[in-house]
Amino acid sequence: xxxxxxxxxxxxxxxxxxxxxxxxxxxxxxxxxxxxxxxxxxxxxxxxxxxxxxxxxxxxxxxxxxxxxxxxxxxxxxxxxxxxxxxxxxxxxxx
Numbered sequence: 357x358x359x360x361x362x363x364x365x366x367x368x369x370x371x372x373x374x375x376x377x378x379x380x381x382x383x384x385x386x387x388x389x390x391x392x393x394x395x396x397x398x399x400x401x402x403x404x405x406x407x408x409x410x411x412x413x414x415x416x417x418x419x420x421x422x423x424x425x426x427x428x429x430x431x432x433x434x435x436x437x438x439x440x441x442x443x444x445x446x447x448x449x450x451x
Contacts, residue, residue: 372414379411
């Protein structure tokens with residue numbers, strides 16, 4: 357075998373296996389409450405959170421993560437109403 361081929365050889369890993377004893381109860385909890393993350397599911401089932409997180413990642417059940425960094429905000433525009441009770445507005449962002 358040529359040296360160049362030996363240097364580029366990378367071993368192929370087998371696909372990760374998931375034990376159904378863990379996957380089935382996790383799936384049941386996620387179907388009931390899809391907003392639960394791996395920590396909540398692990399606590400409810402009494403499983404190790406690292407095991408639950410690994411199963412979430414392998415199965416693609418990971419809850420969408422929040423964006424990191426600054427989020428764009430709409431800057432308040434001053435009102436140009438000339439008389440009271442002319443313009444009404446509400447902001448539900450803080451509720």
